[in-house]
Every structure is written in C-alpha cells, then in structure tokens.
Amino acid sequence: MTQAFRIENGGLINKDKKLSFKFNGKTYLGYEGDTLASALLANGVHLVGRSFKYHRPRGFFGAGVDEPYAVVQLYRNGETEPNIKATEQELFEGLEAKSVNCWPSVNFDIGAINNFLRIFLPAGFYYKTFMWPKSFWYRIYEPFIRKAAGLGVASTKHDKERYEHKYEYCDLLIAGSGPSGLAGAYAAAKNGAKVILAEDKPRFGGSLLTSDVTIGNQSGKDWAEGIIAELKTMPNVVVKNRSQIFGYYDHNMLVMSEKVSDHLPSTKKYHPNKRLWYIRAKEVLISSGSIERPIVFGNNDTPGVMLSSAAKEYLKVYGVLVGRKPLVFTNNDSGYETAIEFKKHGVDPVVLDSRKNPESEIIDEAKNLGINIKNSYVVVAAQGYKKVKSADIASISEDKKLLGKIENIQCDCICVSGFWTPTIHLASQSGNKTKFKEEIDAFVPGQSKQNEITLGAASGVFSLEETLKTSFTVGSELSKKITENDNKIAIPNVVEKKSSQHDKFWCVPLPKGKNYKRFLDFQNDVAVSDVEIALREGYRSIEHVKRYTTLGMATDQGKTSNLNGLQLVSEIENKVVPAVGHTTFRPPYTPVSIGAIVGREVGKHSKPTRKSPMHSWHEKNNAVFVDAGVWLRPRYYKRGNENLFEGSKREAKNVRTNVGVCDVTTLGKIDIKGPDAAELLNRVYTNAWLKLPVGKARYGVMLREDGIVMDDGTTTRISENHYHMTTTTAQAANVLSHLEYYLQLVWPELNVNVVSTTEQWAGAAIAGPKSRDLLQKLFPNSDVSNEGLPFMGYMEGDLFGVKARIYRISFSGELAYEVNVESDYGNFMWEKIIEVGEEFNIQPYGTEALSTLRIEMGHVAGSELDGRTIPFDNALEGLVSKKKDFIGKRSLQRSAFIAEDRQRIVGVVPLDKQTSIPEGSHLVKDDKAPLPNPKLGHISASCWSVEYDNPFSLAILKDGKNMIGQKLFAMSPLKNKVIPVEIVSSHYVDPKGERVRS
Amino acid sequence: MLYINCPHCGMRSQNEFSYGGDASVKRPELNKEVSDQEWDNFVYNRKSLRGKHLELWQHISGCRQWIKVERDTATHEIFRTFKADEEVA
C-alpha cells in the first residue's frame, strides 16, 4: 500500500519509522506521529463511517477534538474500545480499527435506506414514529435502532487496564498550549508560581504549529518548542500533553484526563492507561483556542468536505494532502491560508469567497501565487455519494439571497471556512456569564465568576500580537499576586499577516427546485429543515429545540454545529443571536473513559475491607465470610460438606446445649468520659441512666428526634466518669456523629468527651449454659459466680497475663459473657478460649447462628430497627422513661405513634412447621384477595428454630398486640410462595428470660 | 467539589466533610412544653432557601468538629465559616 497522498517533504511526523495498521480489515502503512485519521487520509481513505440517523457516508471533517464523524471502534492489545475519534487516536504499530454505525459494512449499509425514507425521520422522529404501538418499542424498534445505529460496542470483558486518580494543587492551571497558554505559563513560571500546563494533543503549540508567523526571529513553531523546552526544566512547572481538562467545577476544581498509554501498542508495566487529575487551582488561564465553523450548503456532509483549518493541519503537521483538486470555500481570510499551503505543495486550489471585494496581505499573497479566486461565489451543493466528485457553485447577490447560474466544477475535496468560534466551554462551566460578540458572530466569556481568565482565540482575540501581549501580562500579574515575585519579561516581536473582516454569512440558500440536505449537526444528522420543523411545531426555547431535534446532543457536543443552529433559529424567529442564547455547556468537554472516572475503585477496591484481629484464625478454620458493612465476618464455620443451613444449625444448637464463641469485634465502641457523661447518656437514651452504679452495664435504645429508633446497645460504667458504649456494627459511625452533634452544638455546656474505640478492642462473645464454667477456667482468680458477676455486671480480669474486660451481657438469650482485650491480643484471647473451651465442647459460631439465636429470643436487630420503627413497634416501650426528657421523646406523642392498632413485633410460625418464610414476605388476611392485596405487615427476619426444630420468623405487624393466635398468609411474589402461618409471641424461646440470669 | 475552610484545620476539600443541614434550627429546650407546631418546625419544616444559607457541616475525616458554613445554595459560593460555638453576626 502506498501513501499516495503523502507529500515528499514537510510535516512533523517521523518518516523514518513506518507503522502498519488495519482499518476495516485492510492493512495500511503510516508513520510515527500520525493520527489514525492522517494515516488513512495519506492512503486516500475518506469513507470511515455512516451517519447516525440516515446512514449517509461519512468521512473526516476536522483534525482534532471537534471531529463529528470519524468515530471508530478501536482494538488494542486484545481489548476493544468504542467511540474513539480517529482524529485524536495516535497511530501505533498493529493498531486495528473498524467503522461504527454501519451494518453490514461501511460500503453497503442497510440503514442508508433511511436516507430514502426521510419522511419518517424528520425532527422529533423518535418521539413521533417510534412511540406507537407501544409494544413495538422493545420488540422491533429498539433492537433495530441499536443494531443499525449504535456508536460502537462496549467490551463485555473485564478491563485489564489500570486507571489512576491524582490530586493536585497549583497556583496557575493553564488549559491549552497555544500562544496564549505558552505566554501565560512562561510568565507565571518565571515568577516562581506553581504552574500546570495542559495540552490535549500530543504536540504542544496549538495554532503555532500550522500558522505562518514569526515570533522574535523564530517561526511560531520553533518559538513554541523553545518555551516548552524551558518550562520542562523548571521545578515549579508541570507540563502535560495528551491531557484534556474536561470539567470546571466549584471552587476552582478542574478535572483533567491524561491519556498515558493510548498512543502505545500496549500499556507499559506499572503504568496506568489513563490518569484522572483533580486539580485545585488558585487561578485558571483558559487558552483553549477556537474551532473553525462550517458554512452550511447542500450535501455538506459528503466525505471530502472538511474544515479548511483541518486540511491545513493535515498538510503542515502530517504532510498529507486531503485532495489534489481542492476547492476552498470561505467567508474570511483563513481559507486563503489553506489555499496558499496547497499551492506551495504544487496543488492548484480554487477559492470561492462569499465576499465581494476583500483585501488583505494574505489575499495579496494568494493572488501573487496565481491562485484562482472567485469572489461573491458560493458552493451550492457537493456532488458525489461516497466522496466529493464535483461541486455545484454559483455567484451570490450581495444580500446573499439570490444565486446566479449554477455551474459544476470538478474537485475532490471542499475545504470550508466560516470563521472561528471561541472554545468557551470551560469558562461557561465555571459559571462565567458569556456574551455575544458581534464582530466575530460568536459568544465569548464575560464576567468571571470564579478565578478564571480566558485569553487569546478562546476570548475572541485572533491577533497573535495582541494575544501574546495580554497573555504575558496576565501571567505575570496573576503570579505576582501569589508569589510576590516580579520578573519582567520582554515581550517578543511578532510578524503576522493582517487579515480583513469576515463575511457575516453562514448558510447558502437552496436553489429553486432543489431539496438538498443542508446539515447543521453532522454527528446527529440534524439538517436546516429539522430546525425549521421544530420551530414550525412551536418549539421556541433553544433548549427545547436542541432536545427535539437533537442538535448539538451528540458526543461532539455540537462543537461545530451550535452556532450555525443558533444563527438559523435567530433568523427564522427574527431575533438577534444573543436573544436566542446558547444551550448550557456541561462537563465533560469531550467524552471521558468510564475507566478513568472510576479509577482504581473497582472490585475489592471499591470500598475498604475491615477485618477483625482474629480474621486469620477464622480463615484457617474454614469460615465462610459475609459482608457486614465494610467488615468481613464469619457466617459459619464449614465442617466437611456442610451447607450454610446445616452448619449454622449445628453452631446454634451447640450454643443452646454447650457453649459457643462468636467474634463480636465489629460492634461499634465509643469511649465516653467526663463529669457529665451520665447526663449525656440520660439525654441520648430513652431509659434512665443517672443511677447506674460503677461496674454495671445497661441496655439502651436511642431515638432520632423524629421518634424513630436509631440504634441499640449496652453501655457500661467502667468508673465514676467513664463509660463504654457499644453500638450495632452498621450504626457505629452515625452514632458517634450523633453524640458529637449534641455535645458540640446543642449542649456544649456538658463536660463530656467521646471517641471511637472500635478498633482498640477485640471482642469475643461466650454464650451457652457452660459459659460460666469456661469463664472460670479462663479467669481462675476472678469470682465469676452468679453473685460475683451477676447479669449485666462488669469486671476486669486477667487472661493469662493479658488485661481483659468482662461484661455479662447476652444477645443469644443464653447465659453469656463478652470478653474484650486490646486488639493486639485478640488472637491470643481467641485461641485461649478455644483451647480451654475444648472440654466444654466449645464451637465457634458465625453471624448466621447469631441471628438464629436472637430471632428465637425475639431480640431486635437491624432488620427490625430499620429506620421505620419506634420503641413500641419493637416491644421496647418498657425502656421508654415517662419521667425524664430525651432525644425524640416529644415525637412519640404523634397520633400515628400512639394509635390503638399500631404495628408491633410478633412471631410467625408456618402452619405446616416445615416451610421457611422468605424474609420480606407480606402478611395478608386473604391470599385470594384481588390485587393490591392489603398488607398487614412484613417478615423482618427468619430462622430455623433450633429449640423447636421448625421455621420461625419475626414480623412487624399492624395491631400486632392483638393478633397473637391469628391465622394469616405470608406471601412472597418474588419467591412465588404463599404460606399459611400462625401469629405467636415474638419471645419464642425462654419468654421469661430466665437463662440469661441463671 | 467545594473547598471549605474548616476553622480548625484550614482549607479542605468537600469529600472530608459530611453535610448537616440548616444551622439556624434551634432544638427546643429539654423538659419544656412544646406545641405540635413548634416541634414539627424543629423536626421537619425547613425553608430550603435559594441563596445565602447558614448550614452545618462536620469535618468527619478531619478534626470531627461540627462547623457552620455560610454558603449560597444556588452558586455554591462560601462566604464565611464558623466554629460550632462562634456567634454568627
């Protein structure tokens, strides 16, 4: 394959290094430094895809981030990525890409039939055509649209690439390395400011790479290279290419996506694929330049029609001719620059200028080179289907309403220049109120809201001399404010050609009797006629027109289409453009890979994993783990081929008959100290706390101010002014914040300090009839008899030389103790308990057995304290003091909370004593009632009772108090189950609570 | 992401804080008779102001102090921040 459109000399690519790549299965050659787009164009490939709606052939329109057409599916190192712009993708050896939006192939595309059935697809076609009959949507329309008009296919494989996040702070962040960015960065860097300069392209320099200017006796390109080289040596400067600042957020936080590895055949070891930078900048210089805008004419989407600046860039940067018979269609001097470049490389362009008699240095140069220039001439329509073959051109009247006789002229590309649109996205995202600048027919940043300044072309200033002067000055002054250095910089001399006024002309009228499609939005196929329809149908707000027609809603976010769309609306509506206003710019400026946004927070890194000090013992003893918030807890300890049901039943039974030990380290623990500690507890808990003696624990319930139960747990008085509070695993963080809230804001007069000690203590619950015998052996020097350590008692003990805290508290309903030691001794404690407990047939038990034990006893937990229940609902009203005030007490007087038939916890047993009731099942009176069947309550927790050897559940049931003995149905549509049940007391086992006191 | 000046720690990013709602809400005193209306106003009714708003934040991944932040709910501009016990003039 020859690169027939590559010029002999010129371009910034490395011609010593050939690269081979594949496009749609065919092999081509390009050079190092090419983009996929430039390499394809060098090989004469212009057809790269099909348009979204009509599936018209599409080629290349731009040369960078603004590209609306050339979106490809990329294959790299065994992975695939959709939605890659060929104009941004750098070439590497072995690159493979395929067209999207074509089915079955780019050359024969079934969807192109839409082009001939246009009657179905005008503006709003999704709303109108595909809405009815409704049943057709999922079965017929959507699959068809998806298949025929996707934007590539996401990989279904696990992404092997790594993505990183980085947080940075700087004095000045500079977005764009064109002349204004370089000057601003250089001046600020010289004053010692911490500078980050970001460039989205691989090469620095922006417009200086392609413009014919001199800065201080150097070409613009050489000057840019010199500045970059110097900046790179400065320790206070970070210079980043391939890095797109895509979002400007609150308080000068900007986010940048750095493509670390996309230009390489595969990612290097230890390197990320992309790096997302969160940058908090004191000042931001927006030097994002401008994007050329198209002129609208018939069939202006034909491959071979492209921006004149893109044609120039392909020639100057990549040494590629986009055609050998170019037609340049312009309303300003920029088109001439492109024509001159063609001419210099031996190609004869024809220039059509919509202006009558323009005069400037650039035009003179073109004339002197003998370029064929036709004034007051326009392209009426491009001809050719898969590639431009010729153009219908005509003269145009001064008022731009009447076309002369149409002539046909041979050409193989049409380079369009409709003047320049400043890239104001970042400024607008920052909250800057943009304003319309009449002289350039475009919006520019107005009053800054945050610390941001827009410079150069992005601010609508197209003179290099003025841009450099302002940017050096701004860079100096902003940095001086921060660093207080004031290094004067000599502003270099600039030689640039003066240009003349552009023509306020953007759309060629349709010739009589012709119905050419004239496209505004090239990616979403929005034509002039679509916007006309939208307005005719009554849409007025530009935001509505946008959504109805999808103008500017494609992945290119209308970078080339927005302004022409506004021009059209303003013309039809007879309003000025600023009165129409532009749609809101939102981040991201350009599509960002989801992987980069997620970063490393994937899989097990998506949240921290907390493990107790005994974790490795659990692992070694076949624990099957379960997620409990961010903790990993043993669910059961598997023996042989046991399943969860068998294992947990065995463990629970052993607690009821012998003794078991459970890791309760995960419980939240809060140390409370101070002379007013008791008073705080008294206000936080619903029950009384002022008279709790030292060495005693008490169970407490705390409410939110709205009367809903927040958490429960035991708190122990360790010494006079020292309490140890426990919370549920799930609410530990919330309870601490809750206490801090009241201490800091509501009752600052209370002299109390609270601190989390969850991680300081390892905890083991020892439960079962033989637990006291075991405890006595563990603490031979302590009196742990029923008198020495009664129910809810507390003492300190010596566990083989390790200081331990012993609490006589029970969650299982059995005689039980909880032993705490400092975390580092957790494993020691655990092994001692297992070792000494052997003679009592001790078994460790997991969360499943723990649940069984508490459910049988009617003890509430998270599934009952679910943010919807009050103390009464949980049969905890006995703990609600009538005498004192506490958080949430006043809410308990709400009429719904004191209603006679208020919901309440009950026990539920299936009539057949066999069928387990799925948690979440609804309780109903009549299983045959028509839907929606009135719900009386729901099953909150289910277990297999080891005491009675049948299923048992807890439920929160309306009027639960009076429902004991009733027969209802538990219905689970999810599990397709209807189970006849009987309502019983929630205290299924040991209703008098004798065991815990035994 | 907001940039919040913790009066105890200095400028910190929003992800170190958790939001605590309207700072002008005053809890009725303990053991005081409170009408249904007063209590509802305390527990539920908020103005949801557009504009300058005094609100609570807790520096949860920092000093753990509750602070008051004067912020514009529409523009996110932060005007001043206060310690919990500081009077807002």
Ligand SMILES: [Zn+2]
């Ligand atoms: Zn702080």
